Amino acid sequence: MVLHITLDVASRYILNTPLPGTIEIVINYHMIIIGFLSLSFTEEKNRNISVELVADLLPKRVQLRLDVLASFVSVVVFGFLTYRNWVEAMKKFDILAFVTQGTTDIPIWPAYFVVPFGCAMVCLVALYKLICGLTGVKSGLDSELFDVDELTVPGEAA
Amino acid sequence: TDIRYATGFAPGTTGANTAIATAEKLSELTNGAMKMEVFPQSLLSFGEMNAGVRDGIADAGFVLLPYFPAEFRNTGMIADLTMIFTLKNTGDRGGLAWTGALTEYIMLNCDACQAEMAAQNQVYTSTSATEYSLMCTKPLGTAEDLKGLKIRVAGANWSRWAQDVGATPVSLPQNELYEGLSQGIIDCTISGMTEINDAGLSDVLKAVMVDVPGGGFGGSAMMNINRDVWQSLSVDERMAYAKAATFAGAKLAWDYRVGNTKGRETAEAKGIDVVDADAALRAATEEWIHQDFDGIAKLYAEKYALKGTDESVATFMQIFEKWTGLVANVDGAEALSDLIWEQIGTKVDFNTYGM
Amino acid sequence: MSNVEIGFSALGILFVLLAMRIPIGLSLIVVSFGGLWVLIGWKGAYGAIGIVPYKFTANWVLSSIPMFLLMGYVAYHAQLTKGLFQAARVWMGALPGGLAISAVIGSSIFAAVTGSSLACTAAMGRIAVPEMLRSNYHPELATGTVAIAGTIGALIPPSILLILYGVIASQPVPHLFLAGLGVGVISAIAYVVVIVLRVAVNPNIAPPVNNDYTWRDRFTALGDTWPIILVMIFIFAGLFGGIFTATEAGALGAFFACIVGFAKRTLTWQKFRAAALECLLTTSALIVIGVGASLFTRFLAISGVGTAISTTILGISDQAIVILIMIVVLYLLIGCFLEPVGALLLTLPIVLPIILAGGYDMIWFGLLLVKLLEIGMVTPPIGMNVFVMKGVVGDQVSLTSIFKGVGWFIVMDLVVVAGMIAFPETVLWLPNLLLN
Numbered sequence: 006m007v008l009h010i011t012l013d014v015a016s017r018y019i020l021n022t023p024l025p026g027t028i029e030i031v032i033n034y035h036m037i038i039i040g041f042l043s044l045s046f047t048e049e050k051n052r053n054i055s056v057e058l059v060a061d062l063l064p065k066r067v068q069l070r071l072d073v074l075a076s077f078v079s080v081v082v083f084g085f086l087t088y089r090n091w092v093e094a095m096k097k098f099d100i101l102a103f104v105t106q107g108t109t110d111i112p113i114w115p116a117y118f119v120v121p122f123g124c125a126m127v128c129l130v131a132l133y134k135l136i137c138g139l140t141g142v143k144s145g146l147d148s149e150l151f152d153v154d155e156l157t158v159p160g161e162a163a
Numbered sequence: 164t165d166i167r168y169a170t171g172f173a174p175g176t177t178g179a180n181t182a183i184a185t186a187e188k189l190s191e192l193t194n195g196a197m198k199m200e201v202f203p204q205s206l207l208s209f210g211e212m213n214a215g216v217r218d219g220i221a222d223a224g225f226v227l228l229p230y231f232p233a234e235f236r237n238t239g240m241i242a243d244l245t246m247i248f249t250l251k252n253t254g255d256r257g258g259l260a261w262t263g264a265l266t267e268y269i270m271l272n273c274d275a276c277q278a279e280m281a282a283q284n285q286v287y288t289s290t291s292a293t294e295y296s297l298m299c300t301k302p303l304g305t306a307e308d309l310k311g312l313k314i315r316v317a318g319a320n321w322s323r324w325a326q327d328v329g330a331t332p333v334s335l336p337q338n339e340l341y342e343g344l345s346q347g348i349i350d351c352t353i354s355g356m357t358e359i360n361d362a363g364l365s366d367v368l369k370a371v372m373v374d375v376p377g378g379g380f381g382g383s384a385m386m387n388i389n390r391d392v393w394q395s396l397s398v399d400e401r402m403a404y405a406k407a408a409t410f411a412g413a414k415l416a417w418d419y420r421v422g423n424t425k426g427r428e429t430a431e432a433k434g435i436d437v438v439d440a441d442a443a444l445r446a447a448t449e450e451w452i453h454q455d456f457d458g459i460a461k462l463y464a465e466k467y468a469l470k471g472t473d474e475s476v477a478t479f480m481q482i483f484e485k486w487t488g489l490v491a492n493v494d495g496a497e498a499l500s501d502l503i504w505e506q507i508g509t510k511v512d513f514n515t516y517g518m
Numbered sequence: 519m520s521n522v523e524i525g526f527s528a529l530g531i532l533f534v535l536l537a538m539r540i541p542i543g544l545s546l547i548v549v550s551f552g553g554l555w556v557l558i559g560w561k562g563a564y565g566a567i568g569i570v571p572y573k574f575t576a577n578w579v580l581s582s583i584p585m586f587l588l589m590g591y592v593a594y595h596a597q598l599t600k601g602l603f604q605a606a607r608v609w610m611g612a613l614p615g616g617l618a619i620s621a622v623i624g625s626s627i628f629a630a631v632t633g634s635s636l637a638c639t640a641a642m643g644r645i646a647v648p649e650m651l652r653s654n655y656h657p658e659l660a661t662g663t664v665a666i667a668g669t670i671g672a673l674i675p676p677s678i679l680l681i682l683y684g685v686i687a688s689q690p691v692p693h694l695f696l697a698g699l700g701v702g703v704i705s706a707i708a709y710v711v712v713i714v715l716r717v718a719v720n721p722n723i724a725p726p727v728n729n730d731y732t733w734r735d736r737f738t739a740l741g742d743t744w745p746i747i748l749v750m751i752f753i754f755a756g757l758f759g760g761i762f763t764a765t766e767a768g769a770l771g772a773f774f775a776c777i778v779g780f781a782k783r784t785l786t787w788q789k790f791r792a793a794a795l796e797c798l799l800t801t802s803a804l805i806v807i808g809v810g811a812s813l814f815t816r817f818l819a820i821s822g823v824g825t826a827i828s829t830t831i832l833g834i835s836d837q838a839i840v841i842l843i844m845i846v847v848l849y850l851l852i853g854c855f856l857e858p859v860g861a862l863l864l865t866l867p868i869v870l871p872i873i874l875a876g877g878y879d880m881i882w883f884g885l886l887l888v889k890l891l892e893i894g895m896v897t898p899p900i901g902m903n904v905f906v907m908k909g910v911v912g913d914q915v916s917l918t919s920i921f922k923g924v925g926w927f928i929v930m931d932l933v934v935v936a937g938m939i940a941f942p943e944t945v946l947w948l949p950n951l952l953l954n
């Protein structure tokens with residue numbers, strides 16, 4: 006995405022011709038892929054932003070129960086999102102949805118399938134965490150990030 | 164009955180204010196029995212509008228057909244024909260004529276258009292259109308001036324024209340118009356002159372060319388209503404809704420016409436050149452449009468597998484021609500609304516339309 | 519139940535879910551879906567969750583976020599910051615509290631290549647705090663300065679918070695960025711004033727440091743700052759000098775930071791991978807909340823709760839200042855407990871109608887909001903910048919000491935906030951000057 010936009014700007018200034026369709030490709034492909042394909046890693050690394058305040062005051066045992074509850078909600082919500090966005094993607098597939106840029110048509114229907122795929126991955130990760138939480142088996146997920154040290158705190162975009 | 168109406172226009176804009184006026188109209192037509200709640204930008208954006216009305220998040224909404232070229236292929240082809248403004252020399256009444264013509268074409272003449280509306284679970288009721296002009300940060304007038312310009316376009320017709328005259332068509336979101344022009348990302352935009360005031364373009368523009376390439380925005384389905392909602396209404400309610408929708412299209416078309424006139428006045432007051440093309444460029448453009456129209460029918464037949472495109476284009480041209488005459492002396496939104504209702508609304512059977 | 523009552527019930531359920539530590543994005547999605555189902559029926563609710571995730575994400579303004587994130591992470595991992603503090607100390611070391619002042623200046627410049635306040639604190643904390651502690655600076659002053667200076671990271675552009683505000687409130691990002699530059703610089707000056715005053719009152723907290731630098735040393739030190747200055751000039755000149763848009767600035771900035779990092783050989787493939795992964799994780803975490811907030815906005819709109827709340831609040835007093843003070847206090851409270859991205863996306867659907875109805879300038883309000891949320895980064899009990907600082911210093915300084923250290927700076931921040939409210943034109947001066 007960085008390269009794509011850089012090339013677009015370079016082409017605009019050097020050749021006086023922007024790359025056709027940059028905006029549409031960036032938002033429909035790059036953004037959707039970045040947003041939804043890395044979603045399951047976010048779930049795996051427990052990087053979803055939540056409000057810690059009240060729960061932190063509760064005993065450790067209750068906190069673990071809450072983690073199980075969060076996994077359960079995650080399974081249900083992302084399971085439903087997977088189904089719903091699959092239906093939506095099929096609608097786009099049926100008409101082979103595209104956007105028109107200048108005189109060319111850019112197909113965007115494939116991008117719609119990224120959403121249910123990404124949601125399904127999250128659903129699976131959450132389901133695994135839920136089963137581990139219920140059975141007390143230690144999760145084999147790597148919730149640590151390699152060598153990123155203190156930057157690794159939820160909500161760091163702020 | 165309460166109707167949830169969504170529009171992608173921000174609160175306070177011409178588009179949103181028209182929707183509010185339409186809600187009052189609907190209430191007045193039904194003695195308060197039908198109410199319309201307007202959600203400007205808060206419920207659905209323009210990009211979400213088609214699916215949003217289809218799935219009933221809103222009961223009705225302002226659907227910009229060219230945003231959904233795959234869903235609305237037949238209607239989209241007609242929306243691609245607005246360069247007819249230039250051929251027919253409709254000046255500042257092209258948008259008014261188009262408003263009547265497209266409504267008549269879709270409601271009375273185009274079964275394929277009706278079918279694609281139905282496939283999106285919607286019922287079409289009205290359109291509003293306006294003329295676009297070429298507005299640049301460089302001087303304009305001749306074919307030579309156009310070479311190498313980066314022109315922001317909002318439709319395929321202008322892209323084809325830009326390429327033909329040696330300019331580069333660029334797409335840019337509407338809200339980056341000012342930024343784009345002031346930062347040289349684009350040299351020109353083809354938009355309504357109303358943007359000179361609305362987007363504050365008067366500081367950055369040098370010249371406006373009114374007649375070439377011309378054309379306008381002709382692909383709005385302003386009051387599309389969810390089909391299930393439509394079918395749940397009584398026949399009187401359906402007729403009242405359609406009447407209010409007619410008013411909406413007429414009012415917005417008229418208000419844009421006023422906005423364009425005001426934009427032109429601002430431009431002239433600020434010393435921006437408001438010009439027509441020279442004779443050579445004008446002739447070349449007309450020649451190009453003729454060829455392009457032949458191409459459009461062929462393009463849509465081949466690329467999008469549409470049938471009878473030549474006849475469709477011919478039928479629409481005839482209807483448009485008729486409407487250029489009908490709107491010649493119209494003097495306001497109410498008059499245009501009455502004219503459209505008399506020409507079209509009274510000929511629609513609301514027992515069966517959209518059922 | 520009326521629509522408004524349904525809306526308020528949903529707000530109540532939302533609080534319960536949040537208290538049970540269900541992630542903010544999930545909570546918002548659950549409540550909005552349920553709420554829409556009750557208000558407009560199954561079909562509409564079912565429709566909404568199929569449309570919003572894609573359409574929220576496929577957004578041109580939003581697309582600048584991953585790029586600014588990548589730029590910040592690359593700048594951090596490639597240690598482009600290293601020379602910054604050194605150069606500042608060589609020039610400023612002679613002043614009372616010179617090292618602390620240098621840390622503020624270093625943070626302000628690093629702010630120009632990172633969108634976040636935490637990255638700023640982490641980067642400057644590692645370099646400046648050990649040096650201050652070695653020079654016998656009081657630990658409270660040393661850590662407090664760097665924790666508060668980090669907040670400048672979200673004010674001086676680029677700023678993830680300002681971009682998110684721009685997306686949700688439909689405000690132009692360049693205007694927000696220019697206003698942010700002004701507020702960021704004013705904040706930095708205000709922090710320097712606090713340091714000078716505190717050291718004047720109690721010179722023991724910042725003993726003078728050995729500072730026999732020649733002019734030659736001074737210019738050599740500047741030489742080490744070139745990578746970051748180059749990236750900064752490139753972005754600012756492009757963004758405000760009329761060469762490219764915000765999204766493009768992000769892409770070019772990230773690209774440029776990579777080139778500089780690889781050229782200097784401080785950026786390895788492994789570090790680049792770490793930076794890219796961080797960028798992806800943060801972006802998708804943002805998108806989940808964003809999708810939730812976007813659904814929630816529509817639910818609130820249909821229920822009429824937003825209008826009800828704004829009518830009530832605006833009805834409390836016809837004095838604009840009273841309403842504003844209420845909003846300020848509210849956000850200071852929220853800031854104590856929530857981190858800014860969550861707080862911003864969670865509250866904007868409710869607060870924006872008030873601001874619109876009250877007729878306030880939306881650019882100005884965006885800056886006020888971000889400034890308030892950033893104060894929340896250093897207030898107890900949840901102060902993310904302070905936690906990051908604690909991570910850097912380990913057992914050397916207690917959490918309480920760091921919170922105490924930022925105390926005087928928070929007082930100064932409140933003065934800055936009061937100034938922003940009293941003289942809104944100072945916030946809008948830069949964007950008005952350069953963009954209108």
Ligand code: NA
Binds near residue numbers: 630632672
């Ligand atoms: Na920044």
Ligand code: NA
Binds near residue numbers: 854855894895898900
């Ligand atoms: Na806090």
